Amino acid sequence: MDFALRHQxxxxxxxxxxFVAYWTLLIVRAATDxxxxxxxxxxxxxxxxxxxxxxxxxxxxxxxxxxTRGGIRTDVRDAEIRSRxxxxxxxxxxxxxxxxxxMLAFGVGTFWVAHxxxxxxxxxxxxxxxxxxxxxxxxxxx
Amino acid sequence: MNHELRQPEDxxxxxxxxxxxxxxxxxxxxxxxxxxxxxVIIPRVLSQPVEDVSWIAPLLWAxxxxxxxxIVGSIVGSIGGAIGLAIRGIEPKGQxxxxxxxxxxxxxxxxxxxxxxxxxxxxxxxxxxFGADLFWIGNLVYLAGVIGGLIETTTKLRAYRGGL
Numbered sequence: 097m098d099f100a101l102r103h104q105x106x107x108x109x110x111x112x113x114x115f116v117a118y119w120t121l122l123i124v125r126a127a128t129d130x131x132x133x134x135x136x137x138x139x140x141x142x143x144x145x146x147x148x149x150x151x152x153x154x155x156x157x158x159x160x161x162x163x164t165r166g167g168i169r170t171d172v173r174d175a176e177i178r179s180r181x182x183x184x185x186x187x188x189x190x191x192x193x194x195x196x197x198x199m200l201a202f203g204v205g206t207f208w209v210a211h212x213x214x215x216x217x218x219x220x221x222x223x224x225x226x227x228x229x230x231x232x233x234x235x236x237x238x
Numbered sequence: 239m240n241h242e243l244r245q246p247e248d249x250x251x252x253x254x255x256x257x258x259x260x261x262x263x264x265x266x267x268x269x270x271x272x273x274x275x276x277x278v279i280i281p282r283v284l285s286q287p288v289e290d291v292s293w294i295a296p297l298l299w300a301x302x303x304x305x306x307x308x309i310v311g312s313i314v315g316s317i318g319g320a321i322g323l324a325i326r327g328i329e330p331k332g333q334x335x336x337x338x339x340x341x342x343x344x345x346x347x348x349x350x351x352x353x354x355x356x357x358x359x360x361x362x363x364x365x366x367x368f369g370a371d372l373f374w375i376g377n378l379v380y381l382a383g384v385i386g387g388l389i390e391t392t393t394k395l396r397a398y399r400g401g402l
Binding site: 139180185189192206216220 | 351379
């Protein structure tokens with residue numbers, strides 16, 4: 097149980113920092129470049145943040161793997177928690193995709209479409225991770 | 239003549255739950271609407287530059303039809319299932335509701351679909367970053383939904399038919 101809780105718990109903390117950092121960067125850029133918010137050059141920051149997110153999460157995963165060596169990493173309960181948590185996040189991503197399509201249909205700019213998908217995926221991950229941590233802390237039969 | 243409805247016996251065929259029937263309906267709807275959509279769009283793409291292709295109205299129709307089709311189809315399917323059981327003399331009450339197995343299968347299918355959808359969303363973000371035409375962005379989102387739907391339904395049906 098320790099393994100999943102560790103990488104999800106630390107991943108949740110890192111994810112929150114990551115998300116706030118991304119938006120701070122965009123706001124600072126908008127302010128310093130003196131352009132409207134939607135005109136900010138967001139493409140490179142997002143690409144780098146996505147890559148950095150993958151690398152940091154991989155490092156957290158590896159560290160959790162290393163620190164739980166010698167024990168049982170995944171039992172039936174872990175699998176049950178994982179499958180329930182994954183189901184929680186799915187809805188957000190799907191909703192984000194539908195909303196993004198609707199925005200495209202109404203001719204909304206790429207900035208908002210991309211950030212809607214970005215935000216919905218983040219919310220989905222956040223919800224499923226929070227569900228995992230809560231399940232470990234409070235049990236499955238709340 | 240006896241009109242009493244009986245409980246199913248061990249020799250009776252396994253009753254298809256409402257959940258499984260809905261998965262079949264969803265599969266059919268996804269296939270029909272996406273084939274129709276691409277049948278409209280692909281000739282347009284081949285005959286004119288993508289910036290000029292009008293794809294938004296067909297896409298909204300395809301999505302609208304798949305939502306309405308799935309809802310209506312599932313309702314008709316569950317009513318049909320209950321009538322079918324009653325005709326065979328089996329009490330439908332308590333037979334069609336999903337159980338823990340349906341729940342497990344639903345989760346399994348949803349998870350597989352989520353993996354496809356989230357990888358595709360990454361692709362969509364990359365397309366948006368590089369300023370691709372909205373045609374490609376919108377159609378990748380739609381294609382992700384279609385492929386996700388196909389994987390979801392085939393995973394679920396395989397689990398229903400072949401076991402978890």
